[in-house]
Every structure is written in C-alpha cells, then in structure tokens.
Amino acid sequence: MQIYLPIAEVSVNAFLLLGLGGMVGILSGMFGVGGGFLMTPLLFFIGIPPAVAVATEANQIVASSFSGLLAHLRRKTVDLKMGTMLLIGGLIGAAVGVVIFNYLKAQGQVDLLVRLCYVAFLGVVGTLMFIESLNAIRKAKKTAGAPVKKRRDRGWISKLPFKMRFHTSGLYISVIPPIIVGVLVGILAAIMGVGGGFIMVPAMIYILGMPTKVVVGTSLFQIIFVTAFTTLLHATTNFTVDIVLAVLLLVGGVIGAQIGTRIGLKMKAEQLRILLALLVMIVCGKLALDLLLQPSELFSIGAVGGH
Numbered sequence: 001m002q003i004y005l006p007i008a009e010v011s012v013n014a015f016l017l018l019g020l021g022g023m024v025g026i027l028s029g030m031f032g033v034g035g036g037f038l039m040t041p042l043l044f045f046i047g048i049p050p051a052v053a054v055a056t057e058a059n060q061i062v063a064s065s066f067s068g069l070l071a072h073l074r075r076k077t078v079d080l081k082m083g084t085m086l087l088i089g090g091l092i093g094a095a096v097g098v099v100i101f102n103y104l105k106a107q108g109q110v111d112l113l114v115r116l117c118y119v120a121f122l123g124v125v126g127t128l129m130f131i132e133s134l135n136a137i138r139k140a141k142k143t144a145g146a147p148v149k150k151r152r153d154r155g156w157i158s159k160l161p162f163k164m165r166f167h168t169s170g171l172y173i174s175v176i177p178p179i180i181v182g183v184l185v186g187i188l189a190a191i192m193g194v195g196g197g198f199i200m201v202p203a204m205i206y207i208l209g210m211p212t213k214v215v216v217g218t219s220l221f222q223i224i225f226v227t228a229f230t231t232l233l234h235a236t237t238n239f240t241v242d243i244v245l246a247v248l249l250l251v252g253g254v255i256g257a258q259i260g261t262r263i264g265l266k267m268k269a270e271q272l273r274i275l276l277a278l279l280v281m282i283v284c285g286k287l288a289l290d291l292l293l294q295p296s297e298l299f300s301i302g303a304v305g306g307h
Contacts, residue, residue: 007056007242010047014248021249025256029068030264031201031216031276038279039249040192041118041287048245050111054101054192055234055241057249062231065223067257072217075265079169079214082178083221086200089179090226093186098233101191117192119288121199126280129202133274169210169218177208182222189223189230201276212273216264 003014024039043053072078104113165172181203188199200219204210210218235241264272 003244003248005048005052005242005245007052007239007245009049012046012048016046017245017248018252021252022256023252024249025067025253025258026260026263027256027279028065028220028253029071029257029260029262030267031260031272037118037122037192038283040114041283044115044290045286050114051105052242052245054114055231056246062224062228065220065227065257067254068261069217069220069224071258071261072220075217077213078217078221079166079210080218080221081164082166082169082171082204082208082210082214083218085164085175085178086182086185086218086222087225089182089184090186090189090222091182091229093183093188094190094226094230094233095186096183097187097190098230098237100187101234102237114192115287115291117188119284119291121188121192122280122284122287125199125202126277126284129273129277130281132202132206133277136273137271169208169214171209173208181207182226185222186226186230189226190233202273205273 001014002011003017004011020039020042024042027038040050040053040057043057044050048056069078162175163172164175181200185200200222201215204215204219205212231241267275
C-alpha cells in the first residue's frame with residue numbers, strides 16, 4: 001500500500017514504515033536506545049531526504065521511548081534524579097545542535113554532515129562497546145558474575161564538586177559529568193536525529209558507574225524529553241517534520257518497544273551490550289559503503305537536473 005509523504009515529497013509503502021518502526025521499537029525496549037541510530041539511516045536507504053529523516057525520526061523516538069519507559073517505571077528501574085541531570089544537559093545541547101543544523105542546511109551541507117557524523121560516531125562507539133563487552137563477559141566468567149571494574153573510571157569524577165546522592169543508582173557523584181553527557185547527547189539528537197542512547201548507555205555504565213539494570217530506563221527517560229524538544233525546534237525553524245511519516249513509524253515503535261522490553265529482561269547485561277555493539281558496527285559499515293559507492297547515483301541526479 002503506497003502512501004505519499006507531503007514533506008518528504010516521496011511515495012513509500014505504509015507497511016514497510018510500520019515494520020521499520022516496530023523493529024526499532026524492539027531495539028528501544030531491549031537496549032534503552034531511542035533507535036534513531038538505526039532508523040535514520042534506514043530512512044535514507046528508502047529514499048527519505050536526510051533533513052526530513054532527522055527531524056521526523058526525533059518525533060518517532062519520543063513514542064517508542066515513552067512506551068519502553070512505562071515498562072521500566074512499573075519495574076522501578078528508572079533513576080529519575082539522574083535522568084533529570086542528564087535532561088538539563090540534553091535540552092541545552094539540543095538547542096545548540098539545532099542552531100548548527102540550521103546553519104549547515106542554509107549552506108547546503110547538511111546531508112553530507114549527517115552521513116559523516118553517523119559513520120564517525122557509530123564506528124568509534126561500536127568498536128569501544130564491543131571491546132568493553134567482550135572484557136565484561138571474560139571477567140564475569142572468571143569472577144562468577146563480578147561487574148566490570150569501575151574504580152579506575154570513577155577516580156576523576158569523585159574529585160569534582162557539586163556532589164549529589166543518587167539513591168536508585170547507589171551513587172554519590174558530581175552532577176557535572178551527567179550534565180556534560182546530556183549536552184553531547186542533545187547535540188547529537190538535533191544533528192543526527194537520534195536519541196543518543198548508543199552513546200549515553202555506555203557513558204552511564206563506564207563513566208558514571210551506574211548499574212546496568214537502571215541504565216536502560218533512565219536513558220529512555222532523558223531521551224523522551226530531549227527528542228520532543230528537538231522535534232519542536234525542527235518543526236518551528238526548519239519545517240522538516242513529516243507528520244504522516246512520523247505517525248506510521250510511531251505506531252510500529254510503540255508496539256515494538258513493549259516486545260523489546262520483555263526480551264531485554266530475559267537476557268544478561270553483557271549479552272545485551274555486545275548485541276548493541278554489533279548492531280552499531282553493522283549500520284556504520286553500511287553507511288560507510290554507501291558514502292563510497294554512491295557517486296554514480298549522485299551523477300545521475302545531476303544529469304536529470306541538466307536535461
């Protein structure tokens with residue numbers, strides 16, 4: 001069933017979009033990521049313009065993340081205090097990111113920037129997460145499930161001022177690192193159309209030292225508000241949010257997130273992390289290949305314009 005997307009100005013199969021939304025929703029529930037790191041490139045692949053894909057995907061992330069968050073709230077695996085600190089930084093970062101996005105859009109460079117950002121960030125994050133996950137699995141076998149060593153990572157954090165006690169996470173640390181992590185994630189949300197969970201989840205585990213069971217729900221809490229704010233800014237400044245596209249992705253995402261949350265609870269934390277790392281690296285590889293293999297398509301577009 002073909003459906004016309006008014007802002008994207010293309011026709012796509014409605015069931016394909018529902019399926020993509022559902023698949024990304026499952027990832028959202030399993031890993032605590034908004035799923036944008038996967039969905040935005042998939043939208044590129046089916047012909048959605050990058051500027052529209054980024055702005056609209058931020059909207060879909062809100063729905064799938066909210067659905068996943070409800071499941072985690074019922075299980076009391078959300079640190080609302082930590083989530084609020086991440087959120088403060090995220091809102092600041094989102095505002096900065098939209099300003100950068102608008103500037104590059106005016107220069108005609110936004111499509112290339114979005115693709116290059118994906119390749120760079122996904123490549124680095126995916127590799128680091130994969131290595132850390134393998135180490136965690138090895139240590140778990142050697143020490144009967146002992147967590148990854150965190151003292152080394154928290155050394156410099158313990159010396160920072162403005163400390164606060166986070167009871168749900170069992171931490172007493174400075175609020176500065178969570179806010180900085182939030183700012184970086186907010187910028188990514190605006191420029192790349194992602195929730196930023198693929199960076200925030202490892203940062204919360206390895207930098208802040210949060211327990212894995214609390215990380216997923218807390219990540220979703222922050223993602224909801226930052227991506228909603230990002231969508232609002234894109235809609236009012238760029239007019240690149242396609243409502244028809246957003247609704248189809250949203251319906252699939254909400255259903256998928258509930259399924260993903262149940263799957264995630266049945267798997268070990270180390271297994272979840274290594275699966276997420278592999279997914280990130282696969283998407284990165286596909287995007288990098290497209291950047292290298294697509295000049296012929298770009299020339300053909302130029303030729304059509306010339307006629």
